[in-house]
Amino acid sequence: MRGTGLSRREAATSVGVHVTTSKEWDAGIRKTGDRRYYPDGRVVDYKQGVTTYNPVEGSSFMAPFPGLAALEKPISDRYLSLSEREQIRDLLAVDSSMRAIARALGRPVSTVSREIRRNTGPNGYQPYAAHRAAAKRRPRPKTSKLSCEGTLRKYVGAKLLLGWSPEQISNRLRKMLPDRLEFHVCAETIYQALYFQARGGLKREVATALRTGRTRRKPRTDPEKRTSRFRDPMINISERPAEIEDRAVPGHWEGDLITGTLNQSAIATLVERTTRFVMLVHLDGDHTAATVRDGLIKSMGGLPELLRGSLTWDQGAEMATHKAFSMATDMDVYFCDPASPWQRGSNENTNGLLRQYFPKGTDLGVHGPEELERVARLLNGRPRKTLGWDTPTERLRELLLAA
Structure with missing residues (x-):
């Protein structure tokens, strides 16, 4: 229907789905139960509040690995990229020292030595296997500070009921208790405790906690990627x-x-x-x-x-x-x-x-x-x-x- 010139809303109405669902279809996102599957291999479980990756196709090891598109895409300059890991393999093959490899990559020697120590297997250092292993370790899931009863959770809940925003609560705690790291909680942690049951503990307060009254996150579009509202160019x-x-x-x-x-x-x-x-x-x-x-x-x-x-x-x-x-x-x-x-x-x-x-x-x-x-x-x-x-x-x- 979209191919024949119908707008997204018209096509969604014709097949009886919500326009938000049609947007996800256009973006290649598929939903099953509480999970959404993204084209880059991500799997977001909204009920559990976690993000994993699809298994590598053809592998007998069923641990969550990233898809190929996510694997090859550089995430940040902080992390070694796949091309850098390939360069490490090539330099190791000609018996380069750790310092020589570090100079070639423009990285600290400790970064190179730790990378080789962690990801060298029976067949030597393999860049693709190393990159997958690093991607698997990166999420490092841990228990939320607000998932258990305690003083911090009570304080956050009380301030939310007074109309404070998560950002105000987070910064107020840092100002009052600068040396008590166990009471430092970022605004995102509070939002996840409200929106995701598995990260939570604040679900009961969600109806009145946030000023917007929303129980789900509102997706935002990057202004640079915003679709024009009119047929004629603006x-x-x-x-x-x-x-x-x-x-x-x-x-x-x-x-x-x-x-x-x-x-x-x-x-x-x-x-x-x-x-x-x-x-x-x-x-x-x-x-x-x-x-x-x-x-x-x-x-x-x-x-x-x-x-x-x-x-x-x-x-x-x-x-x-x-x-x-x-x-x-x-x-x-x-x-x-x-x-x-x-x-x-x-x-x-x-x-x-x-x-x-x-x-x-x-x-x-x-x-x-x-x-x-x-x-x-x-x-x-x-x-x-x-x-x-x-x-x-x-x-x-x-x-x-x-x-």
């Missing part, structure tokens, strides 16, 4: 010209929606960056991409060319048809980074002022175009400190007369 705010950034040239706008009860109604807000002039766009009935597009085209299309420079918006779904808006108005649309409202500072400030007239939790659909025009006139008639106590209307009038 122009990121980082590509916005400097003349827009420093407000030197008029005609560049910031926009957003303010929404009413349960996001059922909305008003589009527009602020000109140089003059702080405000326009409010009436959205009749809904705030879908098509409705927002038509409302913006109607409002911006009537402006003189001097005031039709660009529009900066967040990555809300209401701007899915931004390409059609650009073609109709000859205005570029720049998109802010996710969760970065400060990149539209003038608009965010204006939205806060508008809540005096359109309070949160109310139905914004009851306000018609005439009411929106009245509120816009009130805001545009207020003197602004940033404008030297001029009003946005006065600044806009000067701009148009000068043109």
Whole structure:
């Protein structure tokens, strides 16, 4: 279905699975019971709270070994890589000394001697066998500090119930008891005690412990790997010209929606960056991409060319048809980074002022175009400190007369 052009959500709905499941399928992740199997060989058991690896195919030894992709991928400069272990084998074959091998690798002599001592078998030093053995030893599973009853567990539980975050608890313990290492616990240990039963002891408190109230971890996507929300390519705010950034040239706008009860109604807000002039766009009935597009085209299309420079918006779904808006108005649309409202500072400030007239939790659909025009006139008639106590209307009038 994805191959025929359907979106992930549409395909997931058609086969009756959750969209999260479809994302895991796309990533090559398979789930059986409480376990998830990853393409690189990892096996994550969420019930037990441990991560292991698939056995090496064809091996009679069934201990958990990493898959080939995980085996060859360098983990950190701290650890010897597979290529370094191959180099050790080659240098040993020509009777190089430990110091010579260490110089060739750029490693301490102790690292080389320990590696050879640990991983030399009946057939001599074999790099692949050594690498697998090192990967097997690396997890070093141990009992969590919070898995047993005691003073530390009681303290952590009590502070969680007071609304403290795991990070606050961890750092507070280090500050109060700098020399008592047995009471030092990192924030990740507390999170695992809450989320993973086998690492736990704090499961009973999870419903009220964290401020979010979540009982499971929320997966996060690397912003660099984030999939574009729109079919048409977005122009990121980082590509916005400097003349827009420093407000030197008029005609560049910031926009957003303010929404009413349960996001059922909305008003589009527009602020000109140089003059702080405000326009409010009436959205009749809904705030879908098509409705927002038509409302913006109607409002911006009537402006003189001097005031039709660009529009900066967040990555809300209401701007899915931004390409059609650009073609109709000859205005570029720049998109802010996710969760970065400060990149539209003038608009965010204006939205806060508008809540005096359109309070949160109310139905914004009851306000018609005439009411929106009245509120816009009130805001545009207020003197602004940033404008030297001029009003946005006065600044806009000067701009148009000068043109």
